[in-house]
Amino acid sequence: MTAIDPGTAGENKLSSNAPGWERYKQAEHFRTQEDEFDACTQGFWLFLATEVLLFAGLFCFYAIYRLKYPEAFANGSHYLDPFYGGLNTVVLLVSSFTVAMAIRCAQINNQRWLNINLVITLICAFLFFFIKLTFEYIPKLSQGKAPGAFFSYPYAHDPHEPLWWSMYYMATGVHALHVLIGASLLGFVLFRSVTKQAYGPKHFTLLENAGLYWHLVDLIWIFLFPLLYLIH
Amino acid sequence: MSSNHDHDHDDGHHDEGSYLTPRGTLFETVLSWVYTIDHKKIGVMYLTAVLTMFFLGGVSALAVRLELLEPNRIDSVLTIDPTTGAESIETIEKGSFFKSIGLADNLAEANIVYNRAFTLHGAIMVFMVIVPGIPATLGNFMLPLMLGAKDVAFPRLNLLSWYIYVFGSLLAILVILYMGVETGWTFYTPYSTTGDISQWRTTVMVASVFVIGFSSILTGLNFIVTVHKLRAPGMGWFDMPLFIWAIYATSIIQVLATPVIGITLLLLMFERIFHIGIFDPGMGGDPVLYQHFFWFYSHPVVYVMILPAFGVINELIPVHARKHIFGYNAMAFASLGIAAVSFMVWGHHMFASMGEIAAAVFSALTFLVAIPTAVKIFNWVATLYKGSIAFNTPMLYALSFIFIFLIGGLTGLPLATLATDLHLHDSYFIVAHFHYVMMGGTIIALTGGLHHWWPKMFGRMYNEPVGLLGGSFVFIGFNVTFFTQFFLGTQGMPRRYASYVDEFQTLHIISTVGSWLLLIGFLIHLFNFLFSLVAGPKAPPNPWGGLSLEWETESPPTAHNFHHEPLVTHGPYDFDRVLPPHCDPEDFPLPDKPLDH
Numbered sequence: 054m055t056a057i058d059p060g061t062a063g064e065n066k067l068s069s070n071a072p073g074w075e076r077y078k079q080a081e082h083f084r085t086q087e088d089e090f091d092a093c094t095q096g097f098w099l100f101l102a103t104e105v106l107l108f109a110g111l112f113c114f115y116a117i118y119r120l121k122y123p124e125a126f127a128n129g130s131h132y133l134d135p136f137y138g139g140l141n142t143v144v145l146l147v148s149s150f151t152v153a154m155a156i157r158c159a160q161i162n163n164q165r166w167l168n169i170n171l172v173i174t175l176i177c178a179f180l181f182f183f184i185k186l187t188f189e190y191i192p193k194l195s196q197g198k199a200p201g202a203f204f205s206y207p208y209a210h211d212p213h214e215p216l217w218w219s220m221y222y223m224a225t226g227v228h229a230l231h232v233l234i235g236a237s238l239l240g241f242v243l244f245r246s247v248t249k250q251a252y253g254p255k256h257f258t259l260l261e262n263a264g265l266y267w268h269l270v271d272l273i274w275i276f277l278f279p280l281l282y283l284i285h
Numbered sequence: 286m287s288s289n290h291d292h293d294h295d296d297g298h299h300d301e302g303s304y305l306t307p308r309g310t311l312f313e314t315v316l317s318w319v320y321t322i323d324h325k326k327i328g329v330m331y332l333t334a335v336l337t338m339f340f341l342g343g344v345s346a347l348a349v350r351l352e353l354l355e356p357n358r359i360d361s362v363l364t365i366d367p368t369t370g371a372e373s374i375e376t377i378e379k380g381s382f383f384k385s386i387g388l389a390d391n392l393a394e395a396n397i398v399y400n401r402a403f404t405l406h407g408a409i410m411v412f413m414v415i416v417p418g419i420p421a422t423l424g425n426f427m428l429p430l431m432l433g434a435k436d437v438a439f440p441r442l443n444l445l446s447w448y449i450y451v452f453g454s455l456l457a458i459l460v461i462l463y464m465g466v467e468t469g470w471t472f473y474t475p476y477s478t479t480g481d482i483s484q485w486r487t488t489v490m491v492a493s494v495f496v497i498g499f500s501s502i503l504t505g506l507n508f509i510v511t512v513h514k515l516r517a518p519g520m521g522w523f524d525m526p527l528f529i530w531a532i533y534a535t536s537i538i539q540v541l542a543t544p545v546i547g548i549t550l551l552l553l554m555f556e557r558i559f560h561i562g563i564f565d566p567g568m569g570g571d572p573v574l575y576q577h578f579f580w581f582y583s584h585p586v587v588y589v590m591i592l593p594a595f596g597v598i599n600e601l602i603p604v605h606a607r608k609h610i611f612g613y614n615a616m617a618f619a620s621l622g623i624a625a626v627s628f629m630v631w632g633h634h635m636f637a638s639m640g641e642i643a644a645a646v647f648s649a650l651t652f653l654v655a656i657p658t659a660v661k662i663f664n665w666v667a668t669l670y671k672g673s674i675a676f677n678t679p680m681l682y683a684l685s686f687i688f689i690f691l692i693g694g695l696t697g698l699p700l701a702t703l704a705t706d707l708h709l710h711d712s713y714f715i716v717a718h719f720h721y722v723m724m725g726g727t728i729i730a731l732t733g734g735l736h737h738w739w740p741k742m743f744g745r746m747y748n749e750p751v752g753l754l755g756g757s758f759v760f761i762g763f764n765v766t767f768f769t770q771f772f773l774g775t776q777g778m779p780r781r782y783a784s785y786v787d788e789f790q791t792l793h794i795i796s797t798v799g800s801w802l803l804l805i806g807f808l809i810h811l812f813n814f815l816f817s818l819v820a821g822p823k824a825p826p827n828p829w830g831g832l833s834l835e836w837e838t839e840s841p842p843t844a845h846n847f848h849h850e851p852l853v854t855h856g857p858y859d860f861d862r863v864l865p866p867h868c869d870p871e872d873f874p875l876p877d878k879p880l881d882h
Contacts, residue, residue, distance in 0.1 A: 080440075081435065082434060082435035082436040082438075082440070082515065083514075083515075088514060091514060092438045092439075092510050092513075092514040092515075093439075095509075095510050095513060095514065096438065096439060096506055096507070096509075096510045099506045099509060099510070099540055100506060102540065102541065103502055103506075103540055103541075103543070103544040104544070106541060106542075106544035106545055107544040107545075107547055107548045108548075109544075109545065109548075110544075110545055110547075110548030110549060110552070110578060111548060113578070114552070114563060117571075117574060118563075118569075121569070121571075122569060200559055200561045200562075201556075201559055201560045201561035201562040201568065202559070202560035202561075202562070202568075203559065203560075212569070213568075213569040215562055215568055215569075216561075216562050216563070216568060216569050216570065219555075219561035219562055219563060220563075222561075223552070223555065223561065227548075227551075
């Protein structure tokens with residue numbers, strides 16, 4: 054999609070000083086720029102559907118073993134601190150807001166605030182990782198609360214707690230990988246925006262889709278947070 | 286179909302040449318293929334890759350059949366030394382093809398080689414041949430042409446999916462050939478999680494299938510958007526050729542089902558590497574959960590394999606019988622109906638490991654699949670009725686398809702029935718059934734479609750009598766190989782065994798001889814195609830009198846598909862009221878009175 058197909062193919066040479074979004078021309082198999090935008094956005098929504106289905110497998114993992122071993126799962130969620138989970142939720146919600154503002158800034162051609170909003174979003178992504186690693190993964194792993202066969206926590210209440218930790222690390226780990234991908238995508242968008250002013254009122258396809266991806270990452274966390282931290 | 290045919294006297298446009306015209310030096314030409322974003326070139330590249338895989342998978346199938354030619358025997362021979370009178374008992378192991386050609390030293394090793402051979406066969410044929418077989422080859426080439434578009438919606442993504450496919454396939458084949466994978470193509474736990482746990486081979490194999498899945502998702506996504514956004518002016522949803530409908534339904538399944546196998550294989554890799562316990566009963570996990578996850582993808586994917594085949598037959602029959610397809614809307618909705626039902630039947634692979642009520646529900650849902658499928662069979666037969674049938678290779682394949690697929694479909698019903706399935710599952714009956722639908726469905730349709738569109742793709746005609754000869758060999762060889770396996774299955778021959786009791790040998794010999802007939806048939810086709818590429822007569826733009834848009838452009842098409850954007854003014858099957866483009870009206874005359882449809 055747009056991530057791979059940023060559409061630099063047909064830039065015309067009429068005014069080399071004009072910002073990138075004004076010089077942009079659609080790929081030649083599309084009739085208009087709007088057609089290309091619609092196609093890219095539809096393709097991206099389909100891609101997001103595949104992401105949701107990927108996580109559906111992990112939610113199945115959660116549902117099945119929660120039904121099978123309710124004690125272990127209720128117990129497991131007591132090990133997690135809702136404060137740090139909640140903090141990360143706030144961080145992601147703020148970043149979702151700033152990425153939406155970035156798209157709005159592109160539409161009204163406010164290049165300065167477009168870049169500032171993207172930078173804030175990237176800072177939030179970094180904060181998310183920082184909190185996740187320093188206050189959650191590293192302390193837990195050092196106590197032996199590790200997945201599956203590596204579990205060595207001596208005070209476990211339930212023999213099936215290793216499965217809970219497997220689920221926890223798989224779900225949050227795959228989510229963290231998506232945060233990383235989304236942040237890289239937004240970093241690429243920021244780079245193009247700063248160097249070429251690539252996004253403006255007439256052309257902001259890649260920005261829009263990177264924003265959609267970031268919202269999905271946020272949305273999955275919105276489901277993971279209560280399931281893992283809040284339900285006992 | 287359009288008001289602006291690309292007539293040969295249309296000067297000034299012919300300089301660009303066809304998509305096959307070499308560009309500059311040999312090196313530049315190679316580069317122009319390696320970096321191409323032209324859907325036609327990518328389609329041809331996919332075709333080359335898929336046919337190479339088909340060859341590899343076919344060779345391993347022949348090896349499997351050769352191993353089964355004779356049951357393994359261990360004879361004890363008592364020898365008495367005539368001078369000393371000492372007695373010694375010598376055991377002689379006989380009957381293994383793999384042992385006789387030196388791939389194994391004894392029967393135990395030969396059994397392992399056998400397991401690797403059928404894993405190689407199954408994994409290659411499913412993931413690398415049949416799934417991408419029609420959509421990525423004929424679909425890639427024909428979909429934009431039939432829609433009147435210049436390319437697919439995301440051409441670079443299309444090229445990327447080819448590279449992903451090739452990379453994943455090479456990785457999988459290297460792993461099986463050099464290290465050996467014995468799990469079968471389904472990677473069932475606990476075979477795949479407990480065996481050779483210190484080895485990386487199963488993990489790498491699973492990872493390569495995971496990678497190939499991305500290629501499938503990207504192709505499906507690309508086609509869905511292309512169908513939505515790039516139809517030619519005047520082409521509504523119900524003016525599309527039915528091949529497009531089939532590819533569209535296929536793409537929906539690819540996009541919705543493949544991510545689930547992605548996460549399943551990821552969990553399997555983590556189970557192997559980190560031992561997370563999800564599929565390990567020792568830690569409270571459930572190995573059958575893997576089967577549920579796996580078939581939630583793989584059963585819909587069975588329809589990814591067969592729906593495009595239906596689409597090809599939907600083109601072959603009306604064009605070569607010169608008659609409007611019977612029940613266009615029913616055909617289109619049957620494709621979507623099959624796609625919808627496909628997501629609700631995965632449990633029939635695990636009847637024995639679920640409760641009675643769940644099994645009965647899955648059984649009933651499985652029967653539902655028969656309805657849209659039967660609609661299609663009836664419609665094809667009704668299309669042939671009173672048609673003006675040309676008996677050429679594509680038509681031979683279309684008729685073969687109806688015959689074979691009918692048997693394949695009907696033998697699915699006893700497998701969907703709980704009581705009979707308990708006796709038939711994991712027997713040769715299953716093997717015969719899915720070869721009748723997978724090979725007899727998809728491969729037969731692919732070969733038929735390849736003959737139908739060969740002149741369009743490469744601008745050369747193939748030799749018709751040779752094509753008919755090859756098609757006959759394939760049809761007879763196929764039935765000889767696999768019909769016998771229905772008998773083997775009902776008599777109790779289990780699948781995936783390298784040996785068997787002596788009573789089964791006659792049927793196994795017949796089946797193995799059938800596999801040789803199949804080989805001869807495909808070799809005839811191969812030589813026919815190669816000869817056509819080198820010295821075949823030049824193909825006219827519309828050799829069959831087709832009405833869909835791909836027949837409006839030249840053979841082979843120009844780099845941009847059409848000289849002008851086509852305008853659609855009639856349906857793809859209006860053979861009774863529209864003269865086909867680029868054709869002599871005497872070759873394809875209109876009937877006195879249009880049919881009422």
